[in-house]
Amino acid sequence: MNDGKRILIIDDTEVISEALSGHLARTENFSCDRTKDALAGVKTALAHYFDMIIVNVVGSSLDQFDICKQLRAGDVVAPIILLVADGDDATTIKALDFGATDCVSRPFKLGVLMARIRAHIRQFEHSEEAQLSIGPFYFNGSSKTLRLQNGGGGRPIHLTDKEAQILKFLYLHSDRLTNRDELLGEVWGYNAGVTTHTLETHVYRLRQKMETDPSHAKILVTEPGGYRLNLMS
Structure with missing residues (x-):
């Protein structure tokens, strides 16, 4: 990217x-x-x-x-x-x-x-030390945090392990749509007990943390078949 x-x-x-x-x-x-x-x-x-x-x-x-x-x-x-x-x-x-x-x-x-x-x-x-630019945020994979860019200040937004993994994978593949099964396999592995509902719950919580209006997401966007991360939002 x-x-x-x-x-x-x-x-x-x-x-x-x-x-x-x-x-x-x-x-x-x-x-x-x-x-x-x-x-x-x-x-x-x-x-x-x-x-x-x-x-x-x-x-x-x-x-x-x-x-x-x-x-x-x-x-x-x-x-x-x-x-x-x-x-x-x-x-x-x-x-x-x-x-x-x-x-x-x-x-x-x-x-x-x-x-x-x-x-x-x-x-x-691809390293954990990288600070990735996602919309108005910098994402740090090592600390699993989001911070506002451009001197926005404020306290860092802390993510769970799974939330950070979802965000990192979508970032690295932001040039295309990522389908739900692919994201499930990447983050949870081949765990028969994990369903798309689990993924949707984590995506919902991510949006609560990073979207101005989570019901009308502009950064972590749902499209037919899966999700896409809008880096320039």
């Missing part, structure tokens, strides 16, 4: 960030935040949620490895790609040891970098 992904690019040259952010916005519909200052980039990454962080620093007192180390020490879980001048084994090992997800040598082919970005985001999206 690429829509709504937010990328931070820390680039003290500005050349790469300008070209890359424009390409990401046009081809992937990503939202890109850019910063030239390494320290400011670290502060931004620690203060806000990003789906990926790309670092290209060549002349700062804070090098790329230190940036990566500080981000991981600050509990940043998003994938981090370092763009480096020398991608030999020693540099790659150092980057990974400091917490980078990937290390890409400059100069790079844009198509290859884009493929790596998509692959890492896809992998991260």
